[in-house]
Amino acid sequence: MAQTVQIDPTKMGEGRAIAVLTSGGDAQGMNAAVRATVRVGLYTGAKVYFVHEGYQGLVDGGDNIRPATWESVSMMLQLGGTVIGSARCQDFRTKEGRTKAACNLVKLGITNLCVIGGDGSLTGANQFRTEWKDLLVDLVKAGKITTAEAKNSSHLNIVGMVGSIDNDFCGTDMTIGTDSALHRIIEIVDAITTTAQSHQRTFILEVMGRHCGYLALVTALACGADWVFIPEMPPEDGWEVHLCRRLTDQRGRGSRLNIIIVAEGAIDRKGKPITCDTVKQLVSKQLGFDTRTTILGHVQRGGTPSAFDRILASRMGVESVMALLEATPDTPACVVSLSGNMAVRLPLMECVQVTKDVTTAMAEGRYEDAIKLRGKSFENNWNTYKMLAHVHPPETKSNINIALLNIGAPCAGMNATVRSAVRIGLLQGHQMLAVHDGFDGLAHGMIEPIGWSGVAGWTGKGGSMLGTKRTLPKDLLEEISLNITKFNIHGLVIIGGFEINVDHLVEKMKTTVKRGLILRNEKCNANYTTDFIFNLYSEEGKGVFDCRKNVLGHMQQGGTPSPFDRNFGTKMGVKSVLWLTEKLKECYRHGRIFANSKDSACVLGMKKRALVFQPLAELKDETDIEHRIPKTQWWLRLRPLLKILAKYKINLDTSERTAMEHVIKKRGLVPQ
Numbered sequence: 294m295a296q297t298v299q300i301d302p303t304k305m306g307e308g309r310a311i312a313v314l315t316s317g318g319d320a321q322g323m324n325a326a327v328r329a330t331v332r333v334g335l336y337t338g339a340k341v342y343f344v345h346e347g348y349q350g351l352v353d354g355g356d357n358i359r360p361a362t363w364e365s366v367s368m369m370l371q372l373g374g375t376v377i378g379s380a381r382c383q384d385f386r387t388k389e390g391r392t393k394a395a396c397n398l399v400k401l402g403i404t405n406l407c408v409i410g411g412d413g414s415l416t417g418a419n420q421f422r423t424e425w426k427d428l429l430v431d432l433v434k435a436g437k438i439t440t441a442e443a444k445n446s447s448h449l450n451i452v453g454m455v456g457s458i459d460n461d462f463c464g465t466d467m468t469i470g471t472d473s474a475l476h477r478i479i480e481i482v483d484a485i486t487t488t489a490q491s492h493q494r495t496f497i498l499e500v501m502g503r504h505c506g507y508l509a510l511v512t513a514l515a516c517g518a519d520w521v522f523i524p525e526m527p528p529e530d531g532w533e534v535h536l537c538r539r540l541t542d543q544r545g546r547g548s549r550l551n552i553i554i555v556a557e558g559a560i561d562r563k564g565k566p567i568t569c570d571t572v573k574q575l576v577s578k579q580l581g582f583d584t585r586t587t588i589l590g591h592v593q594r595g596g597t598p599s600a601f602d603r604i605l606a607s608r609m610g611v612e613s614v615m616a617l618l619e620a621t622p623d624t625p626a627c628v629v630s631l632s633g634n635m636a637v638r639l640p641l642m643e644c645v646q647v648t649k650d651v652t653t654a655m656a657e658g659r660y661e662d663a664i665k666l667r668g669k670s671f672e673n674n675w676n677t678y679k680m681l682a683h684v685h686p687p688e689t690k691s692n693i694n695i696a697l698l699n700i701g702a703p704c705a706g707m708n709a710t711v712r713s714a715v716r717i718g719l720l721q722g723h724q725m726l727a728v729h730d731g732f733d734g735l736a737h738g739m740i741e742p743i744g745w746s747g748v749a750g751w752t753g754k755g756g757s758m759l760g761t762k763r764t765l766p767k768d769l770l771e772e773i774s775l776n777i778t779k780f781n782i783h784g785l786v787i788i789g790g791f792e793i794n795v796d797h798l799v800e801k802m803k804t805t806v807k808r809g810l811i812l813r814n815e816k817c818n819a820n821y822t823t824d825f826i827f828n829l830y831s832e833e834g835k836g837v838f839d840c841r842k843n844v845l846g847h848m849q850q851g852g853t854p855s856p857f858d859r860n861f862g863t864k865m866g867v868k869s870v871l872w873l874t875e876k877l878k879e880c881y882r883h884g885r886i887f888a889n890s891k892d893s894a895c896v897l898g899m900k901k902r903a904l905v906f907q908p909l910a911e912l913k914d915e916t917d918i919e920h921r922i923p924k925t926q927w928w929l930r931l932r933p934l935l936k937i938l939a940k941y942k943i944n945l946d947t948s949e950r951t952a953m954e955h956v957i958k959k960r961g962l963v964p965q
Contacts, residue, residue: 305618306339310403312358314344314351315375316382316410316417319594320456320470322602323375326409328366329610332938335363337618342403346378347410348385348417354397363940370607373473373597379410388428391421395428396437399446405617407610408453409469412462412645415453419626419641425449451626452616453641454609458594461505463651464644465630466670469609472601474501474593475511475856481589482516482552483753483853489550490750492583495540495576497569499588502556504652505667508593509556510674514681515859517712517752518552519543521678522559522567524655525663525671530562536572537579542685544582546746551582562658601857604931605631611934612636634927669903677864681716686745691722693877695870696782697743698728698735699761700789703850706858707757710788712748713866719745721874726780731762731789736772740780752863755853761789784873786866790921816920861899868904869897 313330315323327343334341341361344350350357369376384390398404408418429443455462458474478500489496500508506523513521520536522528528535540551553576559567569586577584598606609629616627616638626641647666654663664672695718699707711727718725727743728734751758766773776782827842834840854862872895895906917924 303336304338306334306337306614309337309339309405309618310342310401311339311405311407311614311617312342312344312351312398312401312403313361313377313407314347314409315377315379315456316347316408316414317379318411318457319374319379320458320468321373321473321594321596321598322469322606323409323456324369324372325598325603325606326454326456326469326610326613327375327377328369329607329938330407330613331361331366332363332940333611333614335361336937337614339405339614339618340402342401343377346380348382348394348414349380350378351394351397352382352384352390354393354400358397358401358403370603371597373595375409385417385421388424391424392428392431394421395425395449396432398449399429399432399438399442402445404446404448405450405620406452407613407617408451409456410453411455411457412648415455415626415628415641416645418451418453419645422449422451422626448622450617450620450624451641452613452620452638453626453628454606454613455628455630458508459502459505460507461502461648462628462644463647463666463668464628464639466633466668467601467605467631469602469606470594470598471507472605472857473596473599474508475515476599477593477596478508478512478589479515479753479856479859481587481592482512485587486516486550486552486750486753489552489585493544493549495551495553495582495584497553497555497572497576497584497586499555499557499569499586501589501593503558506556506558507667507671507674509554509559510671510678511856511860513554514674514678514863515709515752515856516552516554517681517750518554520682521554521556522572523556524558524560525651525667526660526675527560527562527567532561533575533579537576539682540576540580540582546749548746548749551576599855607934607938608636608931611937612638673864674860677713677867680720680867681713681863683720686719687722689722690724691874693721693723693783693874694726694781695723695784695786695873696726696728696735696740696780697759697786697788698731699757699759700731700787701761701763702790703755703757703761704790704858705755705850705852705854706862707759707761707788708748708751708754709854709859709862710866710869711759712751713863714786714870715743715748715866716745717867718870718874721870723870723874726782727759730760731764732766732769732773733762733764734760735776736766736769738776738779740776752859753853755851783877786869786873788866864904865897872897872906 311330311334313327315327331341331343343359343361343365345357345359346353382390385394398406406418406421408414425448429438429446432438433440433443455465455468456470457468458470460468460471462468478498482498485496485498488494498512500512502508502524504524506521506525509521509523512518519539536553543551553572555567555569555572561567569588573584573586576582609631612629616629627638628641628644630637630639630644651663651666654660654666664675697711697714699711715725715727725743726740727747729739729741734740823842823844827840831840894909896909896912897904897906899905915924916922
C-alpha cells in the first residue's frame with residue numbers, strides 16, 4: 294500500500310522562477326493579481342520576478358526584469374492601473390524580439406511566465422511558448438546561451454489572467470477590471486440622472502466596448518435605461534421610429550428623463566456605426582427634446598478597484614501560481630477563469646477561439662449566435678433587458694394579484710428587485726400590490742396598487758422605498774390572513790433576509806511594511822470586543838506603532854446599490870414573478886390550491902452560476918436558525934488564502950488546514 298507523502302506547501306516552488314507581467318490596456322485589479330502571484334510564489338519557495346513595461350520590458354531585459362519581494366507588493370492591492378507598467382510592443386510581434394525575450398528569461402533561469410492582459414496579449418504568450426524550443430536552438434547557435442543553459446530552460450510554462458474592463462473574453466464569467474469599470478460608469482450615470490430629471494432632458498452616454506457590449510448592457514439594466522445599443526445585437530431596420538415612440542411613451546407616463554446607453558462599437562444592420570451624435574440628432578430633430586451626450590472614455594479605467602475585483606484578482610493570482618507549479622513540459626498554456634464562484638483553469642487557445650467566433654458571428658450577421666457565444670450570463674442579461682424594455686402591458690388581464698414587501702434590515706438592491714418584479718408582473722397582465730412596512734403593513738392593510746411609473750427611478754436608490762421592519766409574522770398571522778383575503782392576494786414576493794495575533798503585527802512593523810489592518814466581525818466573540826482588541830494593540834504596540842479604531846455601523850447599509858446589486862436584484866425580481874405566474878397558472882389549470890405544498894414557499898438564490906428556487910422546508914436543514922446564517926459558507930474557504938497573502942506566522946486552524954490539504958491533494962501535489 295502506497296504511503297501518503299506530506300509535502301510542505303512552503304517548499305513546493307523551490308528551484309522554480311516565475312515572472313509576472315501586465316500587457317495591453319490597464320484594468321483595475323491588475324495590481325491585486327500581481328500581488329497575489331508574487332506572495333503565493335514566494336510562499337511556495339519560488340523566485341518571483343517583475344517584468345516592467347509588459348512585453349517591451351521582456352524584450353529589453355536589464356532593469357526591466359527585477360526580483361520581487363514580499364514588501365515590494367505592499368500597498369498595491371488598492372491601486373488602479375498597473376504599478377509594473379504596460380506598453381504596446383511591436384518588437385515582440387517579431388521573431389527577433391521574441392528571441393531577445395527568450396534570452397533574457399534563460400539568463401535568469403525563468404521558465405514560468407504569468408501574463409495579465411487581454412486576448413491579444415495572451416495569444417502572444419502562447420505563440421512564445423509554442424516556438425520556445427526553436428528560439429533556444431537559435432540562441433545556442435548564435436552563442437547567446439550555452440547548451441547547459443538551454444537544457445535547464447528546455448520548456449516554458451504559460452498561464453494567463455484576463456485583465457479587460459470590457460469583459461470581452463469568452464470562458465470566464467468576469468474579467469479583472471469589469472466590475473470596477475461598472476462602478477465608475479454607474480457613479481456618472483447617477484450624477485447625470487439628477488440633472489436630467491431637473492431639466493427634463495434626454496441623456497445619451499457612450500461607454501467602452503468596441504467589440505463587446507457587456508458594459509453597455511449591464512449599465513442599461515442597472516440604471517433602467519430606455520434603450521441600449523450593443524455590437525452583438527444591432528437594432529432592426531426602422532429602429533429610429535421605434536426609439537422615438539418609446540421615448541415619447543415614457544414621457545407620457547410622467548418620466549422626466551430618458552437615458553440611452555451606446556457601446557462605442559454599436560452598429561446598425563448594415564454595419565454603419567451608431568454614435569452618440571447620431572442618436573442626439575435623431576432625438577433632437579424628431580422629438581424636440583433637450584438632449585445631451587456624454588462620452589465617458591478612459592475615466593472607466595480610472596480609480597481604485599472594487600472589492601470584487603480585488604478578491605477576483607487575488608484568487609486568480611493564487612490559482613495561476615498553482616497552475617505553473619503543476620505544469621509539465623507537455624502542459625498547454627491555460628487561462629485562469631471565473632466559473633460560478635470558483636477559479637478554474639481552461640485551455641487558453643480554446644477560449645481565444647470562442648472569443649474570435651463571436652466576432653465572426655457578428656460579421657456574418659448571426660447575432661443570436663453571437664449573444665449565445667458570449668455565455669449564459671450575457672444571454673440572461675440581454676433577455677432580461679428585452680423583457681423590461683417593453684412599456685405596454687397587455688390589455689387582457691390575468692386576474693392574478695401579486696403583493697411585494699420588504700422585511701428585515703434594508704439592503705442595497707431591494708428597490709431594483711421591486712422595480713423589476715412590478716414591471717414584469719404588469720407585463721404578465723397581473724395587478725401588482727405594494728405592501729408598506731413589511732409584515733406590519735400586511736397586517737394593518739398598508740397595501741395599495743403600484744404601476745409602471747410608480748417604480749420609475751428605483752433601480753439606483755438605496756434603502757427600501759416600500760419601507761421595511763424586522764417584525765416577524767408569528768404574532769400577526771390572523772390579521773395577515775384576513776388582509777390576504779380582503780385584497781385577494783394570490784402570491785407574495787418577499788424581499789429581505791434573516792430577521793488575531795499581536796506578535797504578527799509587531800513583526801510586520803519591523804519590516805518595510807509600516808501599517809496593519811485588523812477587521813473584526815461585530816459578533817465574532819463576546820469577550821474579544823473591539824475595545825479590548827484596540828487596548829491590547831495599543832499597549833503591546835507602544836514604541837512600534839500607533840493604533841486607531843473605527844466602527845462602521847449602519848454606514849454599511851446606507852448609500853446607493855452597486856452595479857452588481859442592481860443587476861442581481863433586477864434579475865431576481867423578474868425570476869420571482871415569472872415563477873409565481875407559472876405556479877398560479879398551474880393552479881387554475883388543475884383547479885387546485887398548493888398553498889400548503891412543499892414548493893408553495895421557496896427562496897430564490899444563486900447556486901452554480903444560476904438563479905434557482907429552493908423550497909423553504911429544505912433550506913431550514915442548511916440554516917443555522919439561531920444565528921441567522923447558512924451552516925456552510927463558501928467565503929470561509931478564502932480564509933487560508935488571506936493568511937498566506939498577509940504572511941501570518943501562525944498555524945492554520947484545523948478547518949483551514951483541512952481546506953489547504955484538500956486544495957493540495959486536488960491538484961495532485963500529494964501522492965495517494
